[in-house]
Amino acid sequence: MEIYTDGACRGNPGPGGWGVLLLAGRHKKTLHGGDPETTNNRMELTAAIEALNALQKPCRVVLHTDSRYVMDGVTSWMPAWKKRGWKTAAKKPVKNQDLWQALDRAAGRHDVDWRWVKGHDGNPGNEEADRLANLGIDELRR
Numbered sequence: 001m002e003i004y005t006d007g008a009c010r011g012n013p014g015p016g017g018w019g020v021l022l023l024a025g026r027h028k029k030t031l032h033g034g035d036p037e038t039t040n041n042r043m044e045l046t047a048a049i050e051a052l053n054a055l056q057k058p059c060r061v062v063l064h065t066d067s068r069y070v071m072d073g074v075t076s077w078m079p080a081w082k083k084r085g086w087k088t089a090a091k092k093p094v095k096n097q098d099l100w101q102a103l104d105r106a107a108g109r110h111d112v113d114w115r116w117v118k119g120h121d122g123n124p125g126n127e128e129a130d131r132l133a134n135l136g137i138d139e140l141r142r
Contacts, residue, residue: 019132
């Protein structure tokens with residue numbers, strides 16, 4: 001299973017959207033949504049959570065994100081936050097803790113290979129996820 005996720009925000013904070021492209025062989029599924037008042041980081045996290053929660057059974061997943069925040073959080077920061085009771089090294093509460101915990105639960109059900117991709121660089125999966133994230137914002141305005 002290949003997954004591409006992206007978040008977008010018009011204003012930060014402001015209206016935001018998230019997009020997901022799920023690929024399994026020749027099968028393709030897209031998901032998107034939005035929030036009228038949010039941040040880009042929250043939308044990036046939401047995209048990954050929604051993607052992993054959409055899988056109906058445990059899977060091997062390659063999840064592509066263009067968010068350094070998500071990538072660094074999952075691969076570097078989260079284990080230490082959990083050991084410290086969801087506190088930063090400065091002993092302050094982790095920002096977006098609700099979403100980080102939701103992502104931890106969602107990822108825990110799968111074998112996830114996290115991969116960073118450069119955004120807006122012509123990667124078809126990333127471009128589709130970006131389009132879907134912006135669609136999530138556009139649909140808020142309708």
